[in-house]
Amino acid sequence: MGTVAPLRRRAYPRRETSVIERSRRSSPSLLALLLAAFLSGGAYIVFWNMGQSPASPSANRILPFNKSGYIGTCSVFLRSDCVVDGDTFYYQGQKIRIADIDAPETDSAQCASEAERGERAKRRLRELLNEAPFELHGYASRDTDRYGRKLRIVTRGGRSIGDTLIAEGLARRWSGKRLPWCI
Numbered sequence: 001m002g003t004v005a006p007l008r009r010r011a012y013p014r015r016e017t018s019v020i021e022r023s024r025r026s027s028p029s030l031l032a033l034l035l036a037a038f039l040s041g042g043a044y045i046v047f048w049n050m051g052q053s054p055a056s057p058s059a060n061r062i063l064p065f066n067k068s069g070y071i072g073t074c075s076v077f078l079r080s081d082c083v084v085d086g087d088t089f090y091y092q093g094q095k096i097r098i099a100d101i102d103a104p105e106t107d108s109a110q111c112a113s114e115a116e117r118g119e120r121a122k123r124r125l126r127e128l129l130n131e132a133p134f135e136l137h138g139y140a141s142r143d144t145d146r147y148g149r150k151l152r153i154v155t156r157g158g159r160s161i162g163d164t165l166i167a168e169g170l171a172r173r174w175s176g177k178r179l180p181w182c183i
Contacts, residue, residue: 071129086121097149099139101162101171104181111182121170128161
């Protein structure tokens with residue numbers, strides 16, 4: 001047989017790289033920079049809102065209009081002084097659940113009629129909260145629900161705003177458990 005010669009790799013001359021190519025290798029990608037900017041901006045908004053919220057709304061307290069005089073509709077970015085759905089809203093940094101009613105869902109509706117009624121309830125609750133100052137009253141022996149929302153009865157002039165929504169067919173009396181809205 002013969003002898004086996006070792007395999008040698010052929011040496012290629014080093015290619016000169018330009019300044020632009022070297023900077024691309026050493027700097028973070030545009031995607032990483034955008035992600036970092038987005039996350040730091042989100043953290044700033046969250047912590048700014050936490051720091052700006054005055055004392056939490058307590059039970060049996062008359063609450064004046066918020067600073068802007070308007071309670072809007074909540075979105076992914078807006079979580080202060082806004083309505084989530086027909087029975088939940090944020091006010092002065094606290095998430096409030098109207099304890100005496102059950103309103104149709106909007107985001108997790110089981111049918112089209114529930115979604116439509118839920119949107120009407122959300123709009124009407126926003127209107128009612130913006131009409132004039134309201135009061136928050138504690139609910140029975142519970143302060144919060146299992147989702148951490150403050151359980152409150154919302155009144156104006158001694159009348160429950162929840163009763164108004166019930167009278168208009170946009171909510172029903174809270175029975176202690178969720179019941180379906182779709183028939």
